[in-house]
Amino acid sequence: MTYTVEKAAMTRLPKDGLMDMAYRHRVLLSAVFLLVFPLLVPFKALAVNILIYGLYALGFNLLFGYLGLLSFGHSALFGAGSYACGILLVHYGMPWWAGLLLGTVAGGAMAGIIGMFAIRTSGIYFAMVTLALSQCVYYIFYQATGLTGGENGLRGVNVSDISIFGLHLYFVDPVTRYYVVAACVILALFFLSRILASPFGAVIEATRENEARARASGYDVRRVRLVTFILSGGFCGLAGALQAIHLSIVPIETMHYETSGLVVMMALLGGMGTFFGPFIGAAVFLLLENVVSLWTVHWQLFVGAVFVLCVLFFPRGIWGSVLHWVKK
């Protein structure tokens, strides 16, 4: 499967100054965009949700879009980050930044654990194994009520005052909260951008393109997959941790397989294997859901229809289609 419209477009048009520049400064561009983004969204909490789910979809996209592995168990990675951050803040009184950091680590660690088992399989079986393992993780967190609050969810992940290098911010304030989250997201985008442009980024692409050839060239494909899965878990873990401090709760639904399905939907909608696609997918999905659910209780009909139409007519997703069009 191939989704590298974006990269192909770039290699095709190395001389096209504007595109090339946009491509090289994509992190900077997104930073500028995120600065004004809240003005385009009905309310700040939604803008924050879009950032968080965009980041979550970005992590998923690294595995599915760039490496070509479809996981139906990403909720476990997102949830691991969320719970790690929540538990550390609530039960161990750690500061918010430690929660974010360790949430990221927890996402990666969870990916490592699931990956050790799942990476032996591929294709549909990989999707199924990750689904099964994430369900096991769900039930473990569900049962560990002492730490996770079980079905009631983990409450009290309250972050009110934060200080960064002497700058004191009131995190409950919606505007502050948005920009703190946005800063984390830009950092993540920067990291992703570095990874994709790095030698390892080339290995990821090569592995997706042709596993047998990559192996014959001397790459340990299984380890490449595992490492990519862990990186993906790190991004998803950070997204989860941000959600924990944004909502100040960690619901058990975070771990539910529907949360895995959601991210597949967002990535598909935005355009798999593209840099900005996941964010566009998350934004379009959540905005539509917000608007439609104010208008009718039958918003799920709409969601389903968008999904089906997307698969049938825009398999490249929104951003993928745009890039394809530009390339032409």
Next chain:
Amino acid sequence: MTDRMTISRRRLLGTAGVAVAMSPFSINIARAQEAKIKIGFPVPLTGPYGTEAEDQVRAAQVAIAEFNEAGGLNGRLAELLVRDDKLNPGEAATRAIELIENDKINFMVGSLSAAVQLAVNNVTKQRKVIFNSISQSDTINEVADFSPYTFHEALNPHMTAGAVGRYAFSKFGKKVVFLTADYAYGTEMVTGFREAGKAFNIEVLGDIRHPIGATDFSTLLPRIQAMKPDILCISNFGRDQQIALKQATDFGMKKQMKIIAPILLYTGRLAAGEAAFEGVIGGTSYYWGIENKIASAKAFNDRFRKMFGGKVPSDYGSLAYGGVKTLLMGAKNAGSVDPEKVIPAVEALKYDYYKGPQFYRKCDHQSVQSVFIIESKAAPKDNPADVFNIIATDEPAEANLRSCEALGHKA
């Protein structure tokens, strides 16, 4: 100024959209004014409890209508901002934040699940907004989750299970088996039953936990039959309860033991049919049939019937009426919507709005109220809404609640 107007109009249209989609109620847009008292109302309009949630909205509308007809707060009228929480705590928290930050609501009322109410409560207490929860939970009373801004109009599992237990253990025997959904709601109920059972020296033959959302109990029921209890106590909610009762009936268990449940849901009974529920005994916070004995219930039912084409309010629906009404009356008594003034006013209420006398206990803001013990009828005679018999009333008493100290509050 113009900016704010557009936002509020957009929101209003949104609210109206939800209302229209759930006709027959509509919101009076024409009278919308800047200074309205806004009440955020997150309930699960989509998903399996949609019917229940719609009834919650209806009942809340009754309270709003009554308040506005009585002249509001010195002419300041109230409005309801309904949001779909999708039965998902994350979504509920997002919606609660939206309602507070964007719509600048004055009060929050709502929720239909323990997890959602705890999520909403977490958001409201952090932002110092009064929240009246209208679904069951013991946890929300406890010191970790409670805040001065937290009120709990609904019953809690301890009260409900206690009332049902005291009734059932005295009548049907001492050998009990529990079949319980494995989450807070279920386990809190069992704790309540066991607590009540101490006084009757009940013998617990089995305490079986099933996963939430179970669709088949056939693998659990033969074992329960083999235990030969006097009473089977099924503590689960919604569809779990409907399926468990249906399958227990199929296995012929009603002939072998008495089946009790902490709560018999009105909508659940309608959805599952009379056969499954027949003869089962349980508790409820409200059943429209109490109107023969309680004047306030009669008035509430009549108003509800008038507004919604002869329908009667459900149990969880009526809680929404109580939840909205108490906060509005508190505001009226305080002469302000300032939470710091409204809280003491609500604490001071001794009210009888729809089900007999009630008041909020000071330490945990739990509404002290009666629990009705009901039995599901074989077949409704002429009125399809006539599904339960009221067989006893557990009168309101602070003694039926867990003590403030046990909840971690300073006495």
Next chain:
Amino acid sequence: MWRAPLQGNSMAGLSLELIGLQLFAGLALGSVYVLLAIGLSLIFGMLTVVNFAHGAFFMLGAYVGLWLLSIGVNFWICLVAVPLIVGGFGLAVERVLIRPLYGRGIDYPLLLTFGLSYIIIELVRIVFGKSGYPVDTPALLQGAVDIGVGYFPLYRLFVMAVTGVILIGLWLFLERTSYGLIIRAGARDPQIVRVLGVNIARVWLMVFGLGCGIAGLGGLLAAPLQGVIPEMGGPILAEAFVVTVVGGMGSLLGAVLAGLLVGVVVSITSLFAPEMAKVAIFALMAVVLLIRPQGFFGRAGLMS
């Protein structure tokens, strides 16, 4: 932080009869899984489509049955009519939505059916409302009968019998008809069928319809057990997936054996740690996949 899975007194009353009854209950439960899983497996084996809408078809069967019963159609006629109607709907879905996706990779049909299930569920909510409906057990099948180790509801025995009949019918169809021959060959190697010059599109269409029809029948049979509600397809789909994967995707025999195995695993877990019943299903799947990634009877490397 972990709750003890066993309460001290819950082992009371464990007898051979009970264990026998428990195993039987497991097999009865498994037979519903089998009805869903054979369709999933058939569709996957032939079309390499992972049908995420299978649960929705199951639910649709229950609602079509509910509707037929409400307009006075006899339950026994429903047993024939429901699979035909749901199967017919399945044909339309394959023809209109899934066929354009062949050759586009295995993820696309999966994602499409995932979205489709949302649409079907919401449409049912619009037509029938959000709350569920009770469905009475047919009068002839009410009550419980003695099966030697204890009493068991007659209706559940009936469900097992219907599953048996369906399996025998399917077996005869696959073994004795020319279509069956093509399907069996196709499930083993889709290339062969294409080489044989068979009109594969027609076979695929039929297989999809057949799978959906059986799922619809499963829904109808489940309706008197659990009532109907728009969301009823969700949990059973997850369980049917486990069955299909454990049995080996594409293998009918695997689906049958794994379905019964999962039923028994659930019932035995229910005996010792009932709250773990759902975990046990997924744990079983994880273990099987780790030891034998292609499932009991699956072809290795099918999907890589």
Next chain:
Amino acid sequence: MTVDADIILRTESVGKRFGGFTALRDITVDFRRGAITSIIGPNGAGKSTYFNLLSGAFPPSSGRVFFEGSDVTGTPQHRFAHMGIAKSFQITNVFPQLTTHENIRVAAQALQTCFDMWRPRAAMKQLSEVADDLLVLVGLDDRRDRIAGTLAHGEQRALEIGMALASRPRLLLLDEPTAGMSPEETRIMMDLIVKLASERTVILVEHKMKLVMGISDRLLVLHHGELLAEGTPDEIRSNELVKRVYLGKREH
């Protein structure tokens, strides 16, 4: 066994079974350094199975494989490139969405780094130069920025050999390098193989015996999974057994 510097690869009574089917039985061969050795045989003789054992695609069921004197039996395939063995596939196998240049660059990168996630790959200039050099070697320097999937069949085969060379192998394994090629493309490929053999050992599997007679130093003939004969082209030509089972039949 003694380490003989002249022997680059040795298989010691290797065999391979698939379930009940024995594809290869008890083959002991020494491959000489610096030579072109061709493995020939009719369809189903076990050529591909033997090739896959040599290239580490799967381990033998019995016997051992030695590369430059050390036992490499069961070594994971990705290690082979690092040891100095590279292969091309029977079916064209490139990274179709990447450019020709990037194809070789990625292959060359395998020797240097895999998990470096921080440095920009553009900074690794010498890899890019290696890729450019190899493009010249395999005659694709004018196709540098084409998407590999759009190249002609013969060009893709050449690209694949370029990728194999990127790991600077001492031993190059080629599986039917001229399969599906036009006579013109075949000729170019044969010239390329001879050119490559001047600096490294080449083992190739070939179906068309006539084609390799001229360029091979040694030939192995497989038949029904067994080694039928081994020797120089002249020896093979005059071998009675080979004549009977192979040359006796019509070549296709």
